[in-house]
Amino acid sequence: MSYKTIAIFVHDAERDAAAYEAALEIASRDDAHLEVYCLGIDPVQYEATLTGAMPIFLSQGIPEAQESATKLAEWAESKLLGGQQRVYVQPIATASAGIELLVGRYARFADLIITPQPYSNERGRIAEALLEGALFNTEAPVLVIPDADISYEAPFKHALIAWNESDESLSTVRKAMPVLNTAEKVDIVMIDPDVRSGDRSDPGGALAMMLARKGAKADVNILARTLPKVADMITRFAADHGADVIVMGAYGHSRLRQAVLGGTTRSMLTDITLPVLMSH
Numbered sequence: 001m002s003y004k005t006i007a008i009f010v011h012d013a014e015r016d017a018a019a020y021e022a023a024l025e026i027a028s029r030d031d032a033h034l035e036v037y038c039l040g041i042d043p044v045q046y047e048a049t050l051t052g053a054m055p056i057f058l059s060q061g062i063p064e065a066q067e068s069a070t071k072l073a074e075w076a077e078s079k080l081l082g083g084q085q086r087v088y089v090q091p092i093a094t095a096s097a098g099i100e101l102l103v104g105r106y107a108r109f110a111d112l113i114i115t116p117q118p119y120s121n122e123r124g125r126i127a128e129a130l131l132e133g134a135l136f137n138t139e140a141p142v143l144v145i146p147d148a149d150i151s152y153e154a155p156f157k158h159a160l161i162a163w164n165e166s167d168e169s170l171s172t173v174r175k176a177m178p179v180l181n182t183a184e185k186v187d188i189v190m191i192d193p194d195v196r197s198g199d200r201s202d203p204g205g206a207l208a209m210m211l212a213r214k215g216a217k218a219d220v221n222i223l224a225r226t227l228p229k230v231a232d233m234i235t236r237f238a239a240d241h242g243a244d245v246i247v248m249g250a251y252g253h254s255r256l257r258q259a260v261l262g263g264t265t266r267s268m269l270t271d272i273t274l275p276v277l278m279s280h
Contacts, residue, residue, distance in 0.1 A: 002030040002178045007110035007140075009103060009130050011039040013075045015123070019116035019145040022275070024081050025152040026114070026143075033086040036076050037106055040069030041126060042095045065093035099129035104137025113142045119270040131269075135250050135280040141175035142250075142279060146272045150244075155182040156275075160243035161218070162234045162264075163188050163204055168249025172279045173207065176247045177214060179277060186211065186218035187241060191233050192225045231267035238274055250278040 008023045010016040020036070027034035042065040069091035076089045094102055107113050117123070118131040134142045159180055163169055173180070180186055193203040204220035211218045227233050238246055250265045268276060 002182075003032055003112035004030075005033045005035065005109060005111045006114060007035045007037070007107040007112070008114045009037045009039055009107075010072060010076065011041055011126050011130070013072060015127070016116050018147050018149075019114055020076065020079065022143075022145045022150070022152045023114045024079065024084065024087070027086065028081050028084055029153055029155070031086075032111075034084075034088070035107070035110065036073075036087060036089045038069050038072035038076055038089060038091045039099075039102075039126075040065035040067065040072065040091065040093045042093065062093055065095075066091070069093050096126065096129075099126060100133030100137055103130060103133030107134065107138050107140065110138065110140045113138060113140050115142055115144055117144060117146050117269060117272055119266055135278070140279070141172060141277055144269055144272065144276045144278065146274065148273050150275070152275075155179070156245040157183060158185045158241070158243045158245075159183040159187070160234070160238050160241070160246050161186065161188045161207075162230075162246060162248035163190050163207055164249070165194070166249050168251065168280055170207075170249075172247055172249045172277065173211070175279050176277050177216070179245060179247065180211060180216040180218075181214065183216065183245075186216055187237075187243065188218050188220045189223060189234060189237055190221070191223045191230055193222065229267050230264045234264075234268065235271075235273070244274060246272075246274055246276045248276065248278050250280045 006023060006027050008020060010020055023034055042062055073089050073091040080087055113134040115131045115134060116127060118127040131142065131144065134140065156179055161173060188204045188207055190204050203222055208218045208220055223233060223237065225233065234246060
């Protein structure tokens with residue numbers, strides 16, 4: 001069992017290179033179809049223009065976006081691995097507004113969406129919109145690729161599930177079964193589990209049983225919270241135990257709350273050094 005249709009949206013050849021190379025390697029490894037959408041972003045900020053001036057800006061901005069999309073598509077095709085047949089590269093000119101809806105429209109039939117790391121000082125709003133469009137406007141899991149130099153030619157060997165009993169976490173685990181079934185080791189990590197939970201007598205036990213019945217044997221790890229951020233606890237455990245992919249639910253709280261106050265999803269994806277598989 002593996003993901004047979006993979007989608008990726010690229011808009012910056014330099015910043016998206018690691019994610020695109022990962023997508024090529026994963027698609028080649030799993031004999032999957034890879035759909036590459038090369039976005040040329042209209043530089044005009046429409047929300048700041050007068051309605052009457054819109055047609056003028058449209059005629060000026062779209063040709064530039066089309067040219068950018070075409071150049072990006074040429075770059076994407078130049079990176080194809082030898083003998084790779086199932087890669088479809090499509091240039092798309094679009095305005096910056098509505099990126100999230102565009103992702104949902106083009107990637108709705110994908111089994112997996114790959115995105116670059118979205119949150120950091122060097123990333124712009126487009127990278128965030130691509131991730132959030134994939135999470136909120138499709139049903140597919142999203143594999144977020146860090147900028148680190150990592151090979152994806154072989155399946156992940158050691159998966160870490162960040163488990164908090166939420167619907168988002170359970171949905172992600174179900175969608176991650178192609179990864180979990182091929183991993184040699186799976187760790188379920190719970191941090192200060194809720195004593196009022198229905199799973200309180202055996203934290204993580206029901207999830208471990210579900211995975212075992214699906215062919216993925218997992219160990220349950222209960223951790224006391226010793227660091228201010230849950231994300232730091234997860235990444236430290238992953239580093240100490242040699243995990244090479246993290247599986248977790250995304251945005252258990254609203255995006256606005258996380259943007260203003262912070263949250264595990266944003267904290268995890270700001271400084272990741274491992275790929276993170278998530279869904280909402």
